[in-house]
Amino acid sequence: MPVFIGIDIGTTSTIAVAMSEAGEPLASASRPSRLSSPHPGFAEADPGQWWANTQVVVREMITRLPEECELAGVCVTGMLPAVVLLDHERRVLRPSIQQSDARCGTEVEAMKAALNEERFLSRTGQGLTQQLVAPKLQWLRAHEPDVYRRVAHVFGSYDFINMHLTGRLTVERNWALEAGFIDLDDHRIADDLVALSGLRSGVLPELVASHEVIGAVTAEAAELTGLPEGLPVFGGAADHIASALAAGLTQAGDVLLKFGGAGDIIAIAGRPEPDRRLFLDYHLVPGLYAPNGCMASSGSLLRWLAGLIGGSEGDDVLKQLDQEAATVPAGADGVRALPYFLGEKTPIHDPLARGTITGLSLGHTRGHMWRAALEAIACGFRHHLDVLSETGRPATRLIASDGGSRSRVWMQIVADICGQPIHVLSDAFGSSIGAAWVAAAGSGIAVWDDAAASVRFGAVLQPSPEGVAAGDRIYADYCDLYRSLKPFFARGGQP
Numbered sequence: 001m002p003v004f005i006g007i008d009i010g011t012t013s014t015i016a017v018a019m020s021e022a023g024e025p026l027a028s029a030s031r032p033s034r035l036s037s038p039h040p041g042f043a044e045a046d047p048g049q050w051w052a053n054t055q056v057v058v059r060e061m062i063t064r065l066p067e068e069c070e071l072a073g074v075c076v077t078g079m080l081p082a083v084v085l086l087d088h089e090r091r092v093l094r095p096s097i098q099q100s101d102a103r104c105g106t107e108v109e110a111m112k113a114a115l116n117e118e119r120f121l122s123r124t125g126q127g128l129t130q131q132l133v134a135p136k137l138q139w140l141r142a143h144e145p146d147v148y149r150r151v152a153h154v155f156g157s158y159d160f161i162n163m164h165l166t167g168r169l170t171v172e173r174n175w176a177l178e179a180g181f182i183d184l185d186d187h188r189i190a191d192d193l194v195a196l197s198g199l200r201s202g203v204l205p206e207l208v209a210s211h212e213v214i215g216a217v218t219a220e221a222a223e224l225t226g227l228p229e230g231l232p233v234f235g236g237a238a239d240h241i242a243s244a245l246a247a248g249l250t251q252a253g254d255v256l257l258k259f260g261g262a263g264d265i266i267a268i269a270g271r272p273e274p275d276r277r278l279f280l281d282y283h284l285v286p287g288l289y290a291p292n293g294c295m296a297s298s299g300s301l302l303r304w305l306a307g308l309i310g311g312s313e314g315d316d317v318l319k320q321l322d323q324e325a326a327t328v329p330a331g332a333d334g335v336r337a338l339p340y341f342l343g344e345k346t347p348i349h350d351p352l353a354r355g356t357i358t359g360l361s362l363g364h365t366r367g368h369m370w371r372a373a374l375e376a377i378a379c380g381f382r383h384h385l386d387v388l389s390e391t392g393r394p395a396t397r398l399i400a401s402d403g404g405s406r407s408r409v410w411m412q413i414v415a416d417i418c419g420q421p422i423h424v425l426s427d428a429f430g431s432s433i434g435a436a437w438v439a440a441a442g443s444g445i446a447v448w449d450d451a452a453a454s455v456r457f458g459a460v461l462q463p464s465p466e467g468v469a470a471g472d473r474i475y476a477d478y479c480d481l482y483r484s485l486k487p488f489f490a491r492g493g494q495p
Helices: 047-063 105-114 117-124 133-143 145-149 157-166 173-179 191-197 219-225 239-246 299-309 315-326 366-390 408-418 430-443 448-453 465-490
Strands: 002-009 013-020 025-032 070-078 084-086 153-155 170-172 206-208 213-216 232-234 254-259 263-266 279-282 289-295 336-338 356-358 397-401 422-425 457-461
Touching: 002 047, 002 157, 002 239, 002 430, 013 047, 013 430, 025 047, 047 157, 047 219, 070 157, 070 239, 070 430, 084 157, 105 133, 133 145, 133 191, 153 157, 157 170, 157 213, 157 219, 157 232, 170 173, 173 206, 173 279, 232 430, 239 254, 239 263, 239 279, 239 289, 239 430, 239 448, 254 366, 263 366, 289 366, 299 315, 299 366, 315 366, 315 408, 336 366, 336 465, 356 366, 356 465, 366 408, 366 465, 397 408, 408 422, 408 457, 408 465, 430 448
Parallel strands: 002 070, 070 232, 170 206, 254 397, 397 422
Antiparallel strands: 002 013, 013 025, 084 153, 213 232, 254 263, 263 289, 279 289, 336 356, 422 457
16 A cells, blocks of 8 residues: 655644555654744744654654555645755854744835835745844844854755655755745846845755655665665645645635634746735645735644743643633733734734733633633734735635644634634644645646645534634624734834
């Protein structure tokens, strides 16, 4: 029985899943990974931990497979555009600068002053925001010049794992697109766009498509991971777009809400229609596009908060806090929150924004604080749905995936605040299953439509009339709170 492996290099964990050609998860394993924020707005991770985790979870997953399984291909997915920097000997120069990092606000403003943003948007599909890689590299040149001078290769998280698996340096095209380096006129990396980083174009490896075979597992990688030597390795996939494939998003009106370390919102389009409030990616299905948004902190915020008020970031504590939040009325008795603990990406693109919990009194409990955080992230999803409606892509079906979708308390809050049913996928493997489908389709054993046909849904959370009414009030307060605090954020908290 041919089996395909998807490996997800996530913000909070590394996951490996083995999938049958019919789309059935056969075995999985995971290992936590750590997001570091050494300064306000910073988000970094250790690429070495990703590779160490990959070795462990792949070996563990393989031991759980039935004997009749025959591994047929592997594809790696991950957050983007995480920035991994290597020297000429392929040694990691510093921790990765994550996609949720907000350190380069000054450099973004400099780009806005120097460039025609409308022209840049139409050419690249991206606005001039902190998501771009060029301003991050410009920040590096200003603040870590010794590191900057030694940069020989720049690529992403899953490209880094592919290098270890195959020995080849490549960069998957959605990383390059969201990085702001691809010209949509010819879908190639443009030298003048790379030059905005101050680096030469040669620092980017060969551009590859997600479903393209880029090499095979080397003997060294086979010994470290337990994968068979010679196993085909495919180009890789952005985690949120892999989740969209796993959720069966191929029809206009379908919108995926991805509850991972960050919060992703993905829609479907037949052609590129750039909007500066959103990002633009290629869909994994050839010929389609995926306009999308990303909230810088979702699951990462909740795990951080759980560590503070629950003493641990573990799943047992998360479940206990959910139970306590379920006893609190919607709106948390006047407690409100903003989820901008790493600044915010879409749709406000404000790296200076900060998280806050307000309205607290001595009578409030940690359940109130937890519910306020859940509601704040739900409001962030609703904000994106409003933007999609304004751009002519109203959501007709909301699908929830990834780890956070396992929380029924949270999904009910999202249904009430967004005012629509939430269709929860029956498994929470979203990104890793999507990557496995890329390997299956790339190998020719499956076709893209097979992924949509295999989707299985679990619970459907229906909004209640009273929940929607409360959700409207909470969302109005959410918008007002940001408008009120924005000048304070812009001053950096200084009087």
